[in-house]
Amino acid sequence: MNPLVELAGAGYAYEDGPAVLTGVDFAIAEGRALVLLGRNGSGKTTLMRLLSGGLQPGSGELRLDGTPVRYDRAGLTRLRTAVQLVVQDPDDQLFAASVEQDVSFGPMNLGLPAEEVRARVDSALAALDITGLRDRPTHLLSYGQRKRAAIAGAVAMAPRVLILDEPTAGLDPDGQERLLDTLAGLRSRGTTVVMATHDVDLAVRWADDAAVLTPAGVRFGPAARLLADPDLLAGAGLRQAWSPAVAAFLRARDLLAPDAPGPGTPEALAAWR
Template identity: 75%
Template sequence: MSGTVLVALRGASFAYEDGPPVLSGLDFEVREGRALALLGRNGSGKTTLMRLLSGGLRPDGGELTVEGRPVRYHRKGLTALRTTVQLVVQDPDDQLFAASVGQDVSFGPLNLGLPDAEVRARVAEALAALDIAALADRPTHLLSYGQRKRTAIAGAVAMRPRVLVLDEPTAGLDPDGQERLLATLDGLRENGTTVVMATHDVDLALRWADDAALLTPSGAHTGPAADMLARTDLLTTAGLRLPWGVAVGRLLRARGLLAGGAANPRTPEELAALQVL
């Protein structure tokens, strides 16, 4: 896979107190500029992995590195990590706490001790990136679910991380809300942010991601999304179904309607535009 390794877990293990190991000897990489989908069954350790990447948890064994340098779990080291990696959890209500949207988004930059002018600039930039500038003064308790999602992501974006880790960001959104969020993520990527998205939606992963990581009992298996999401063996082990586009591509090939080397359609629109044999 192309791209510089920005953040990596090397031989990482973790268990919660009095519990069995959640992850054991895990190797996992986030490469610069690659949209990465993280998939696995419930209880496979996706949330734990994301919290390890962002410094919310510390591995019991192994290490977390940023550009090859081990992370140090003191105040200075964690501050440096959080300017590189930001995690947005699945439920925005677990992340929002300030009275207004603008105040909530400003919390991270203020904690970095930045000058007021820099904080205001970052807040304005993040609100614009998430298309919620008009909500800056809106009380957070009056926001819709989709607006709360965007506000939580804006708070992370205001930290200007190089890696943005999102836990099920499209969950609970209607189709229009999902499309708008995906367009926003595309804009963030175009501006240099590497995005990692945990999702159960294999069709979304196939459509959106450059790479896919399937979390199984034997570890994380990562590669180009089109290849990994066609691996029936790994999908079964990860508790996932075959993506719609892969199944359609196989059917077309079996009927002699699609060349062997042609890419599978990722969306209904791509299927409609497909030039079959």
């Protein structure tokens, strides 16, 4: 599959600081669910900002549809029309008086006709199941509602890639499941989703591909394989997911055959998802 968005040899260092990322290579393929994992300070936020055009690589390059991204007005408009980032705290993203005004801001900024803006807002509100909140003041929304409103604002831009920073953080279990159902619906409509999270169990359940940020660099590959590697996860400051941990426990006690497709194998993890 040809990548939609690709980092090639990308690195970044903040002013007067050491390199945060060095030589990063990975691609976001259409239709795949990609998870970004790493401890606090590992560079996940920097990586997401590189992918969405908020930062320009100090080395290497970002490509969209195989073409290097230009960081002039036209190039960034092209990128941000295709790639949208939703930050972790919805209060950092919501600013308009009502939900409808906030969700419509991006499409209006593109200069779209009023009819197209209304259609996009209607579709985004429906996709996030918040049509009934259209006229609600944003400051009167619950935390989960604010999360959904912030995502709706990105969805209204009709991006090909939607990047979410810790989207399930702060949500109760029911809210998490509803959000995951929403993301499944967006994927079924053709949106490729990237999620940054600390929740390895969620990552194992949800992702096709994984990028794990460690002090040694970024490891990229199939999620079922990478997230069953306890040494890799330990190096990234992450705990092992329960499914591979159960498999290791059972095998250590001869309760599961080494070649059995039990918990923790790529086959089992893929079936579980």
